[in-house]
Amino acid sequence: MSTPAPKTALLLLNLGSPDELSPAALRRYLREFLSDRRVIEAPRLVWWFVLNGVILPFRPRKLMHAYGNIWTEQxxxxxxxxxxxxxxxQSELNRRLGDGQVQVELAMTYGNPSITAAFERLEQAGVERVLVLPLFPQYSATTTAACFDAIARALAGRRNIPELRFIRQYHEQPAYIEALANSVREHWQQQGRQGHLMFSFHGLPLSYVEKGDPYPRQCEATVEAVVRQLGLSEQEWTLCYQSRVGIAPWLQPYTDETLIEWAKEGRSGVDVICPGFSADCLETLEEVAITNKELFEEAGGSDYQYIPALNASSAHIQLLADTAVKQLGGWLDP
Structure with missing residues (x-):
């Protein structure tokens, strides 16, 4: 009689958010997030004084308004x-592989549900094999590698760690490109097509790229693949980077400055999509959909539309399932 295969799980990881809409919760979240050396590479002593003396005392209250614009009852x-x-x-993998073959867990790199708690649940369930899927299509040390570090910290004190597989990126996976292209087409059908399509990604300090981070190359590869799917000419799309902070140079062109420049030139009609985000969040819903729209309109632009992230759409779930099943080979019972 053959021995059953060890229990297997898929661990989904995303960035995280404050637990509640309060300055204290925002402060806890910012402290954890901005203390990560993958995110901030400044000298530790200098950054400690900046974080604790400037950012944490004042930034949480300023962010209350931004989070308040997008917070829901849930x-x-x-x-x-x-x-x-x-x-x-979980439902899709049950349908494809059979009930109980793979347990799907969720954790956040910062905040809750935590990675430590997720591994505790998996251990209690008897899981011995874990496939980790960071929900960042394009790899960056600031996101995907930060997930890897967080997992290592969560498992550091455990006697019996599970077997691990780690998905690094899926920025050119055909199902991902098709899902993005279809989301643009569906938006055009429902809301009407604007004159220009902007692809806006989270920015990165230029120094990180110079040290070897492949993130911008992967962003470019994603955009080029989607553009081919949509059949766009070079004059119909632009790739930009958002959310820069500080005075050091970041990846360019900058999203906000580009929108203001376009508006002053008399251009209008912009659709904006953020392919680097698997789920809508503060950055897409408040910065891109609200603040950047206001900047564009105040500078004289009009007809600005934000195309939502793939979120929990059927196409997104299918591509995540495809990605997981491909990596689960050899782990499951026939």
Whole structure:
């Protein structure tokens, strides 16, 4: 009689959010997030004084308004959407592989549900094999590698760690490109097509790229693949980077400055999509959909539309399932 295969799990990881809409919760979240050396590479002593003397005393209250613009009865959008993705993906894997073959768990790199708690649940369930899927299509040390570090910290004190597989990126996976292209087409059908399509990604300090981070190359590869799917000419699309902070140079062109420049030139009609985000969050819903729209309109632009992230759409769940099943080979019972 053959021995059953060890229990297997799929662990979904995203960035995270504050637990509640309060300055204290925002302060806890910012402290954890901005203390990560993968995120901030400044000298530790200098950054400690900046973080504790400047950012944490004042920034949380300023962020209250931004989070308040997007907060829902269920909490932060990224957590709500991530839970929807977890449940939908569990159903899809049950359908493809059979009930109980793979347990889908969710954790956040910062905040809750935590990675430590997720591994505790998996250990209690008897899981011995874990496939880790960071929900960042394009690899960066600031996101995907930060997930890897967080997992290592969570497992550091455990006697019996599970067997691990780690998905690094899926920025050129055909199902991902098709899902993005279809989301643009569906938006055009429902909302009307604007004159220009902007692809806006989270920015990165230029120094990180110079040290070897492949993130911008992967962003470019994603955009080029989607553009081919949509059949766009070079004059119909632009790639930009958002969310820069500080005075050091970041990846360019900058999203906000580009929008203001276009508006002053008399251009209007812009659709904006953020392919680097698997779930809508503060950055997409408040910065891109609200603040950048206001900047564009105040500078004289009009007809600005934000195309939502893939979120828990059927196409997104299918591509995540495809990605997981491909990597689960050899782990499951026939």
């Amino acid at each position: 909490g932060s959008p990224i957590r709500t959407i991530s839970l929807q993705q977890q449940h939908a993906l």
